[in-house]
Amino acid sequence: MSEESGLSAILEEILQAHLSSPNASSYESAKAKLVQERRHIGRNSRLVKVLSYEKLILVLALVLLPLGRHFRERREFSVVWLEKSIETVMGLYLRFIVSQTDTMKKLASDDDFPDYKTVNATLEQADDNGPEGAEAQRQIGLWKMQITNSQDISDLAVFDDVFDKIDTCAEEVFSTCIHTDIGALKHYRHKITTMLQKKWQTDIMRRYDKITARIAVWLSPQDDASNAPIPLLSAWLLDYAWSSLSVVKEGVIEICRWFEPLLEYYPALHAKSHEMDDKSEVMIHNIVNHVVRIYAPDADVQLCHFLWERRNTLILHLHNTMSTISEKETQQDRPKDMAQINNAFNKLPEDEKQEFEQLLLLMKDISKGNLCFSQGRGTYAMRITKWNWGNKTLKNAKRDIEPLVKAVLLELRKARQYRTVILADSIIAGLRKQLEHILVQMMKPNFHFQLGDKFATSTMWQWWDDIEIPKGVTPITSANIHEAFKSKLQQIQLEQRDQDAIKELVTYVKHMTCAQATTEKDSALNSEVAKTLNALVHALKSNSTRLHDCDIAMDPDLSCDVRVAVQFKIPKTKDQIHATILEPPSSKRHRSTTVSESPGAMKKRARSSPFTISDSDEDLVG
Numbered sequence: 189m190s191e192e193s194g195l196s197a198i199l200e201e202i203l204q205a206h207l208s209s210p211n212a213s214s215y216e217s218a219k220a221k222l223v224q225e226r227r228h229i230g231r232n233s234r235l236v237k238v239l240s241y242e243k244l245i246l247v248l249a250l251v252l253l254p255l256g257r258h259f260r261e262r263r264e265f266s267v268v269w270l271e272k273s274i275e276t277v278m279g280l281y282l283r284f285i286v287s288q289t290d291t292m293k294k295l296a297s298d299d300d301f302p303d304y305k306t307v308n309a310t311l312e313q314a315d316d317n318g319p320e321g322a323e324a325q326r327q328i329g330l331w332k333m334q335i336t337n338s339q340d341i342s343d344l345a346v347f348d349d350v351f352d353k354i355d356t357c358a359e360e361v362f363s364t365c366i367h368t369d370i371g372a373l374k375h376y377r378h379k380i381t382t383m384l385q386k387k388w389q390t391d392i393m394r395r396y397d398k399i400t401a402r403i404a405v406w407l408s409p410q411d412d413a414s415n416a417p418i419p420l421l422s423a424w425l426l427d428y429a430w431s432s433l434s435v436v437k438e439g440v441i442e443i444c445r446w447f448e449p450l451l452e453y454y455p456a457l458h459a460k461s462h463e464m465d466d467k468s469e470v471m472i473h474n475i476v477n478h479v480v481r482i483y484a485p486d487a488d489v490q491l492c493h494f495l496w497e498r499r500n501t502l503i504l505h506l507h508n509t510m511s512t513i514s515e516k517e518t519q520q521d522r523p524k525d526m527a528q529i530n531n532a533f534n535k536l537p538e539d540e541k542q543e544f545e546q547l548l549l550l551m552k553d554i555s556k557g558n559l560c561f562s563q564g565r566g567t568y569a570m571r572i573t574k575w576n577w578g579n580k581t582l583k584n585a586k587r588d589i590e591p592l593v594k595a596v597l598l599e600l601r602k603a604r605q606y607r608t609v610i611l612a613d614s615i616i617a618g619l620r621k622q623l624e625h626i627l628v629q630m631m632k633p634n635f636h637f638q639l640g641d642k643f644a645t646s647t648m649w650q651w652w653d654d655i656e657i658p659k660g661v662t663p664i665t666s667a668n669i670h671e672a673f674k675s676k677l678q679q680i681q682l683e684q685r686d687q688d689a690i691k692e693l694v695t696y697v698k699h700m701t702c703a704q705a706t707t708e709k710d711s712a713l714n715s716e717v718a719k720t721l722n723a724l725v726h727a728l729k730s731n732s733t734r735l736h737d738c739d740i741a742m743d744p745d746l747s748c749d750v751r752v753a754v755q756f757k758i759p760k761t762k763d764q765i766h767a768t769i770l771e772p773p774s775s776k777r778h779r780s781t782t783v784s785e786s787p788g789a790m791k792k793r794a795r796s797s798p799f800t801i802s803d804s805d806e807d808l809v810g
Contacts, residue, residue, distance in 0.1 A: 191235055191267035198225045198239070199265075202249040218246060234271040240462035241274055243469060247282045251289050255344060255421075258351035262423060277433040277440055279469030283492035284429050288421040289344070294335050295402045295420075296342035301334070304385070307401040311408055331405045346396065353383050355422035367428070368416040370409050376419060377407040436499055439507030442610075443495070444471040445603070446620070449569040449652055452522050453529070453595035463574060470574050475627065479571050484630040494626050502619040502664075509610055518606050523598065526591045533594040536601070540565070544597055548590070551577060566596045569652040603653040617657045618664030624649040686732040690725055697721055 202221045209217035222245055229235050239245060252259045263269040314324035347354070361376040381404050388396040409416045419425055433440065444467040445451050454464045464470045472488045484490060495503065509515060523529040533544070543565045551570060570577065575592060582588040611617050627649050657663060697703055697717070704711040713721070 191232065192265065194229070194232075194235060195238065195267050196265065198222075198229075199245070199249040199253050201225060202245065203253055206250055215246075215250075218250060222246070234267050237274065237462055237465065238267055238270045241278075241465060241469070243282055244270070244274070244278065247285060251286055255289070256348040256351065258348075258355065258423060259426075262426070264426070274466045276437050276444075276467045277430075278466040279472050280433055280440070280492050280495060281430055282469075283472070283489055284433075284496065285426065287489055287493065288418065288425065291406075291418075292344055292347065292421050293342045294338040295406060296344060296346050296399055297335075297338040297340040297402070298342065298398075299334075299338050299340045301398045301402055302331070304381070304397050304401040304404065307331070307404050308381075311404060314408070328405060328408055335402055335406055346399065350384065350387055351422055353387070354380065354420050355424050357383060358419050358422055358424040362419070362424070362428075367419055370416070373407065373409045373416055377404060380407065380420065432499055433496075436503045436507040438510040439503040439505075440495075441467055442506055442510050443503070443619075443623075444468055446623075446651060446653070447471045447474045447572070448574060449566075449596045449599045450573055450575055450592060453592060453599070454575055456524055457526060457529075457591055457595075463576075474572055474574055480631050482627070482630045483632045487630045490626065490630060494623070498619065498622075502615060502622075505613075505615045506610075506619060509613065509616065515606070515610075518602075522602070523595070529591050529594050529598065532598055536597070540597060540601070544594060547593055547597070548585075551589070551593070554578070566593070566600055568650060568654070569596050569600065572652050600653060604655060607653060607655050608658065611655065612658050612661055614662055614664050617661050620657065621663040622665075686728075690728050690732075693728075694721065694725060 202218050202225070205221035206214045206218040219242065222239070222242065226236075226239050229239060248264060252262075252264060310324045310327055314321055314328055316324070357376060357379045361372050361379065365372045367373065367376075381400055384396070384400045384403065388400065403420070407417055407420070441451075448464070448467075448470050451464065451467055451470060454461075472491060475491060476482055476487050510519070523532050533541070547566050547570070550567065570593075573596070577589060577592070611620060698713060703713055703717045705714045712718075
């Protein structure tokens with residue numbers, strides 16, 4: 189049996205256990221069935237890793253699998269893809285799937301709702317600027333609230349035969365624009381409702397008129413793009429969600445570090461354990477199981493919704509900050525194994541080594557139930573970490589406990605070095621502050637706990653690193669976030685376009701035969717070529733920055749002496765070599781070389797054909 193067949197069989201068994209149990213115990217029955225199936229999977233490391241992720245398996249079995257063929261053939265049911273993808277954003281992705289499935293259930297509700305004809309007339313009226321338009325918009329808002337508060341448990345089988353068409357609508361509309369574009373959303377809503385009306389127009393399907401009406405209301409954008417609804421659940425939406433989260437991965441990782449001190453260390457020291465395989469899942473677990481016991485039943489969904497809404501603004505900015513060369517080097521120099529941890533710890537000052545001994549003693553006392561946590565370096569980190577250091581099976585302290593306790597102190601030291609710097613950025617400080625606000629809102633009211641000689645209450649959030657936003661820094665608020673990012677996002681997109689063009693240019697030159705130092709296949713660049721290429725890249729980046737500054741300042745001549753600008757034309761190759769001809773010229777004309785092609789295509793062509801330089805400067809610039 190293949191891995192995919194084995195996984196599918198296990199998911200079917202879990203779903204059947206869920207369906208055959210009473211509602212009150214169905215979820216627990218599914219979890220019990222998963223535990224039972226794990227005992228029979230053998231030593232397939234990929235399947236072991238996938239089945240060890242409880243939340244993933246339960247979402248696949250109880251949420252995606254019942255949605256039918258449209259989803260069953262997707263990569264989410266591939267063991268190879270799952271094993272590679274359980275790393276950073278899977279926890280957020282799973283909550284997104286659950287949230288969108290719940291939305292579809294509300295849209296399929298049998299609760300009372302106006303018919304489509306009434307709804308459509310109101311939607312058309314909402315575009316008017318007068319008082320009638322304002323009243324129509326108010327009514328749409330009330331209908332949306334009614335959908336949100338729907339309590340009816342609906343069967344999503346009604347969508348089985350239309351998921352493919354929903355997916356096609358999304359691909360056709362959003363292939364050339366983003367889903368928050370108001371015009372595109374209205375076009376998408378029209379395509380969806382027209383398709384559903386045509387599909388459900390028979391007398392037997394009349395009862396689905398209310399579902400079409402709900403969908404029309406739900407997909408109606410109000411005010412502006414910041415309130416734009418998410419398109420309906422389909423394969424296109426899942427692909428969009430995964431790519432949207434993956435593209436800001438470095439930002440997500442840094443946020444996860446705020447909630448788990450051993451995020452990078454535990455997987456390295458316990459390679460066979462799957463406790464911290466996915467970073468966002470670790471973050472969500474630590475928040476839901478925090479010492480103050482977040483009481484909101486949907487705390488994980490609220491957190492993921494918060495992060496999803498800020499993925500293109502605050503988190504994108506954090507991602508770009510953490511993707512700089514200096515920050516990448518800072519994050520990559522963490523110890524990778526027990527020996528490196530011991531070496532790094534031995535270089536610490538004596539007072540920090542003494543704190544390690546005190547922390548170890550404290551942990552032993554707490555494991556015996558003798559003492560509560562006191563205030564000190566690393567104590568709060570040990571309180572919130574997902575690592576179950578109090579487990580009785582950890583008998584070898586030197587092997588199982590000491591390296592990770594050292595890692596906590598090393599991470600605390602590193603955090604204070606770089607995190608204080610990035611929190612001086614008002615945008616990153618704003619993200620941290622807004623996170624604090626939503627976490628405090630989900631705490632148990634009037635909750636107090638003692639930490640050393642001070643009390644934490646439900647009106648404050650305690651970070652394990654104990655790092656505060658530097659004085660003089662004003663965190664950005666949600667009220668001014670979109671205005672602050674309007675020009676910032678535009679600049680980032682322009683810079684990324686220029687950066688991609690420069691990378692393609694460098695890739696092409698690196699694979700030119702005449703740029704190599706030797707005739708060997710994997711030869712390095714000629715030193716003179718490399719030096720000149722570096723100078724060219726530096727000049728292109730500098731000019732790119734200047735052009736963007738001009739664009740933002742709306743001054744085309746900003747910091748530019750137009751008198752030094754030159755019309756540069758490279759002579760033809762035959763003019764350079766004069767009478768020295770190594771081989772007869774080909775009668776065929778070479779294609780014009782541009783940097784707009786893919787690096788793979790340029791590499792292949794650079795190695796397989798003689799190099800020519802076009803007479804046009806535009807070809808060189810791309």
